[in-house]
Amino acid sequence: MYHILLVPMLDVDMEEVAEKIVKKCMRVRDNEVILINGGIHNFELVENIAVDVRKAGAFPVVMARTDRLEKRIIEEVDIEYLERTKEYYLRWLEDIDGLINVDSYEDPRSMSRLPEEKVGATRKANRPINDKFQEEKIRWTAMGYPTREKAETYGIEYDEFWDMFWKAVNTDYDLIRGNGEKIADKLRSGRQIHITSEKGTDLKFDIGDRRVIVDDGIISQEDIDDGTVGNNLPCGEVFVAPIEETANGKVYFDLAFYRGNRIEGISAEFKDGKLTDIEAEENGELFKEVLENSQGDKDVIGEFGIGTNPEVTKAIGYTITDEKIIGSIHIAVGENRMFGGKNESTLHWDLVMLGPSFEVDGTAVMDQGAHLI
Numbered sequence: 001m002y003h004i005l006l007v008p009m010l011d012v013d014m015e016e017v018a019e020k021i022v023k024k025c026m027r028v029r030d031n032e033v034i035l036i037n038g039g040i041h042n043f044e045l046v047e048n049i050a051v052d053v054r055k056a057g058a059f060p061v062v063m064a065r066t067d068r069l070e071k072r073i074i075e076e077v078d079i080e081y082l083e084r085t086k087e088y089y090l091r092w093l094e095d096i097d098g099l100i101n102v103d104s105y106e107d108p109r110s111m112s113r114l115p116e117e118k119v120g121a122t123r124k125a126n127r128p129i130n131d132k133f134q135e136e137k138i139r140w141t142a143m144g145y146p147t148r149e150k151a152e153t154y155g156i157e158y159d160e161f162w163d164m165f166w167k168a169v170n171t172d173y174d175l176i177r178g179n180g181e182k183i184a185d186k187l188r189s190g191r192q193i194h195i196t197s198e199k200g201t202d203l204k205f206d207i208g209d210r211r212v213i214v215d216d217g218i219i220s221q222e223d224i225d226d227g228t229v230g231n232n233l234p235c236g237e238v239f240v241a242p243i244e245e246t247a248n249g250k251v252y253f254d255l256a257f258y259r260g261n262r263i264e265g266i267s268a269e270f271k272d273g274k275l276t277d278i279e280a281e282e283n284g285e286l287f288k289e290v291l292e293n294s295q296g297d298k299d300v301i302g303e304f305g306i307g308t309n310p311e312v313t314k315a316i317g318y319t320i321t322d323e324k325i326i327g328s329i330h331i332a333v334g335e336n337r338m339f340g341g342k343n344e345s346t347l348h349w350d351l352v353m354l355g356p357s358f359e360v361d362g363t364a365v366m367d368q369g370a371h372l373i
Contacts, residue, residue: 018048030057032097039104067110082121098139107149108260120293123346143233144320154316168234168311180214190360197356203249205242211340236309236324241341244273247301253351257317275299296345302336327369
């Protein structure tokens with residue numbers, strides 16, 4: 001007789017996670033006003049965060065949304081209204097000290113068939129709000145959240161997704177920082193980056209003396225003094241804004257998802273920093289449509305990042321985990337002023353590359369996904 005051994009999913013203490021976010025990651029202080037965004041499906045965590053914010057002597061403001069609400073607004077509201085910026089919200093942000101955003105989307109597929117023109121209109125309306133966050137240096141933590149619907153979208157078993165995500169959130173932050181600083185020091189000591197891969201990537205760009213940032217999950221006072229006011233959970237990347245106009249060469253990105261749509265095998269070329277000649281093995285037209293309906297420096301190189309989280313073991317299409325994989329890098333196009341660049345755009349899109357090699361001033365730092373330092 002054969003017996004099937006069922007391994008239970010990781011037991012996650014949401015109160016413990018909330019306390020870590022408030023006390024360690026965001027370092028919420030007495031009398032601050034903290035905006036907390038989330039969804040109905042993860043409201044237990046949102047609630048715990050709000051309570052811990054209040055325990056810290058600060059004031060939580062909770063906002064929740066649903067996929068259905070977001071979808072109906074984009075479908076049913078005229079585009080001229082979608083393009084309008086919430087002026088009251090801009091004034092309100094003057095009283096906000098920090099933002100904790102827990103991924104409010106339960107099912108990415110709910111947004112997959114919306115007109116890109118209208119989605120682009122909402123990004124246009126939000127651009128002044130994003131600018132306000134930068135101008136006021138409002139601290140922020142952006143956190144993902146695993147759901148069954150996301151697992152189905154990305155083609156991964158839910159229990160595997162759940163376990164990988166929470167292990168990545170609860171990883172050793174000191175280890176992340178230590179390993180990240182080794183890579184960051186190498187970048188800071190050089191200037192020219194050269195990325196290659198067996199899939200056709202051959203890209204060069206300069207980073208000059210641009211700020212190199214280690215996302216170790218904690219917004220320290222040193223980070224704030226340096227102008228770094230945000231982080232991701234899961235954490236685990238080293239990133240920098242390239243000198244935009246210096247990027248030249250071919251690139252191949254393995255996988256991207258956009259609003260529940262899978263985009264695979266993206267080939268393109270950077271010419272003086274601008275992404276051109278874009279082709280994809282799957283959903284290439286959607287990739288181009290996203291760029292067409294974005295504004296500003298939407299197709300200009302904006303970020304070079306290196307994944308450093310040992311608990312993220314598989315690329316599935318969920319960017320907030322994919323870009324943290326050890327052995328991956330990512331290149332973003334679009335907005336990058338928050339971390340030292342000059343691109344102004346409604347779009348910031350991270351595109352992940354698996355198993356590449358790269359050099360700094362001719363010295364190898366990664367070889368086919370293996371870190372060499």
